[in-house]
Amino acid sequence: MAPESDAATPQTLSLVSRVMDTVLSYVVAVLLVAMSGTVFGNVVCRYFLDASLAWYEEVSRFLLIWIVFLGAVIAYIKGDHLGIDVIFMVLPPKYQRMVVLVADALVLMCLAIMFQGGWDMAIDSLESGWVASSVPIPYGWVYMVGPVSAALMFIQCLIKTHADIRALKGVQP
């Protein structure tokens, strides 16, 4: 697990994280309830009313995609994403801080490429007018969550990098 950045982040920046966390928490909670309701509703229809909702599978899959990408942002803010720090832990603190910065730079690069690739893909899908087969939802809007979550994680990673640079310089909050 990536080491928690210490409290070096100035208050305004941590406020950005908190607001993003709270807003996203409510959004994903609503999406999860909607996904559970859709799938459960179909089970009820199928077993008790002997009828199947044609649209439930596509809609629930789209909801899952949004849940995973937006949830990944929350998980990033909380430092949940799985990682390995066995070797890292035995390094002296000064080298640890440098390694953290290299990792930050790699993650920033990764997110920038994800944003670019995801944006291209979403725009392509929108322009081609590709629409889901059972509901009038354009695939472009489903895929748009990719660049959105990459951008949000990029902002979070910038905040973390800022804190990590301050930690390297030995600035105490």
Place this chain on the structure above:
Amino acid sequence: MSVLPLFLTALFGFILLTVPIAFALFLTALVLSLSLGAWSPALIIQSIFRGIDSFPLMAIPFFLLAGEIMNTGGISERIILVAKAMCGHVRGGLGYVTVVASMLISGVSGSAVADTSAIGSILYPVMKKEGYDPHKAAALVAASTTNGPIIPPSIPMVIFGVIANVSIIRLFVGGIIPGLILGVGLMIGWYFHVRGKARYHVEGRFSPAAVLKSCISAFWALFLPVIILGGILLGICTATEAAVVSAVYAFVVSAFIYREFKVKHLLPALVNTVRGTAVVLFVCGAAMAAAYFITTAQIPELLAKVLLQLSGGSWVMFMFWVNVLLLIVGCVMDLTPALLILAPMLLPIAAKYGLDPIYFGVVMIVNLCVGLITPPVGNILFVACGISKISVADISRAIWPNVIIGIIVLFIVTYIPWTVMVLVELIPK
């Protein structure tokens, strides 16, 4: 052919630099695509989406949600009381209670880590108060909850079923007997620990009336494993449907019958579920993207050559080396990423040896579950440390007999494939 060293250097380089595994896989896919002359971020993003866009994978959030609700809503607590009435009266009885309760709760929840915190936070303080060796008690809590992903429902099995394109239900069924063997093995280990030790006093007597009373109070809770396993085993519903039904059922029981799940518990339960889901499926999507390039670069063929040379033509040696490899990987990597990275590489080789993918998947998961309690990286171990306030070093010293039991069970399951397949063959294709 320099792709394999490039792949290994990139992946392990990024991971050792503490880049989270999902991002490390994405970056590795980028490096491989660059070296193969097929640079396309959009293609990689597309395979991430394709990796997540799956109806069977939806079982994961629903099983996680069911686990969250039953742990906060009083369902797990009542199941533990039943286990206590059943075997709380023998020497060191709470140890057996821990193992039995873990097995029952594993029958509903799909997440080992959530089970560890649920069972540990209830049973560990009681064991400590009763004068049990705190290190041994914490180690037992950790070891017995490794059964979570082996006894159905199981999130790693959902993932394996999707990767290998085999029936998730059959994988679930395949895990039942290995899970029981592990439970019995841990109880035998505990018996040898408590035997003749005065600190584990005998308390009370077995009373059928008390068992009946606890069962009545836990009736709706115990009905939950029945719904899930029954629905799945009888082939009435898919894993995803069983998962959503159990989440709704757990909610109804704990909110309206037990009235312990309050409105204030709702948002944390939903958000924790989403966090757990996102972590697993984000790695899943990134692993799918990397898998595409791993296959294009013919890395499984290279790995197959190495394994063939090591093991000759015999599946016995092949499974031996697979188990050794997975135990080493499991020491440093969490179950889900290890499964996602290695399963697509090892499956084609296992197929060459004529091994059933269901059998192979169950062995892989039993193996990586042992990895959940092996230091230095073991998620369950860390949770148990958090609950018991015991250091990783101390709990590691106390847990080694349990790790050995886990490895013995692993080899029993590996070399007696009957243990996995006997129930699987009972269900129609």
